[in-house]
Amino acid sequence: MSSPDEQFDRVRREPDPLRQAKLAGELIAVYQQRSVELARLRKEAINRAAVERGISFSAIAAELDLTRGRITQIRQGAPPAERAFFGVGPVSVAVPLRQVGERSLPVISSEDSRAAEVLTTLLTGLAFQVKPQRIPVDGNWAPGEDTVAICGPKSSPVTAAAIESDPFLTFAPDQAGKWTIRERDGSRVYESRMDTDAGSLGSDVAYVARLMLPGGSGTLLVIAGVHALGSVGAAAYLARHLKDLYAQVGTRRFSMVVTSDHDGETVTRSELLCPPRTHE
Template identity: 50%
Template sequence: MSTEDFDSVRRDPDPIRRGKRATELLTTYQQRATELARLRKAAIEEAHRELGMSYTEIAGALGITKGRITQIRSTAPAAERAFFGVGPVSIGVPYRYQTTDRERPLIAAEDAETANQLEALLTALSLATSRYQIEPDRTEPPAGDTIVVCGPKSAPIGADLLSRDPALAMVEDGGRWWIEQREDGTRIGSPSDEPTPQSADVAYVARHMIDNRVIIHIAGIHGIGSRRRDALPPSASRRRVPAGRTAADVAGRASDLRRTDHHRQRTCRRPLRLVNTCESQPRSSRRWRRAPTRSS
């Protein structure tokens, strides 16, 4: 904790505000400690793999025992954690105003399940989480690392994040939505919208680095498309993103959708296969849940 943070908490005359701020900082710095543990494990493995050092030699160089090296290798967080940032990570899903017995904000059941699955995944990666709702007019994500589950039609924030992607776009044409490659205009549509519908959908997934924080953007052509957490396979997060650069990882049904390095504005040639084909349900049977009160 920085001296400034510590002093500001200690000097705050309001005990409730002081307690809340202390809790927030504890969470933030615990997450940083967890990330440092992951980085230390990665450094040990790199020294063993790239420098040819034995674990005994690494232990001596770090001033710890070989037993401690074994403990670090078995208990430190997985490398996939870095895909989502340092943490804590907030998870946002959109709500819409629908009229039932009266007009009220409602969250689609598919979006609620997406948030539940993401929370379980992040918890398994030792990342603290919180939830927020994306209002229909929201334009900005919250502070810190975050996951935005939102298409371009649900809120301006979805359209804004898509506009930052140099590789893919989501466009509406002919009464249906498409994922479109900007380079050549190739389009991928949802199998559920084909003349012979299939019980499947397509997910878009992007990873942005904005103001030194990670923003994961997930959008299905239909709500069901964003639900499966295997749209974020471990293999995707293992691909290295060089420090100081911004990369977007995009998902589609075709194997030649490629990862784009925003910093250099060029396309990496390794194919990215993030396919989300999952059991779907007709839009007419979509279930809705009442949106909880927005967290501050």
């Protein structure tokens, strides 16, 4: 990957004015997100200095050549630590396009749209720029540096290959063709009640993980319900419990299972069925 200086020089040298404008806009977005991340890091460093070294905020202000009031502004105004869970930004939120019947154009399921909406609201509140991304019907796509995929292994071989890197869980069909999440050691199966109880059409489970991409080219945050409704429940869980989850896993690779109940697409309950376990 080219350095920021190389990217800047590339924009300056671009002879085509429209291409130059496009590249400049993209780089501005990157710089803005880096600026937000630096503000978060500065806030965390100030807090760490106070906690780990027992330094007063007045002394920290003097050391940084700032006023005590400015230190207070930094601590109150910068993004929270858990922003790092999603990377630096911009963040792409990817959902799969699906071919339905004989329709000429593929569609996005209403459940996937709702999950993307919940995540976009969460990410925007954390000062991220959010870029919608569409996974083609064949499931072949290239995740960017910071990407959340609301997409299971059935919809994309890219997601399926990433899940293969999970040392604890699998997400695959059983011998009868029913999709389930399983412990690799065979100790437990996580099934959707939509498949096991005819009266539980509003209950589902979802796989949530930060995974290594094939080839070691980066990581991908995957949210995938056994049915699409489960992704909505998982997105709602992240929105409510991100701080606690970040405290447990940080930016490391991990996986977990979320169970949720729904009234239509409204989540009435979402909680952990399998707690997060780090892969490192």
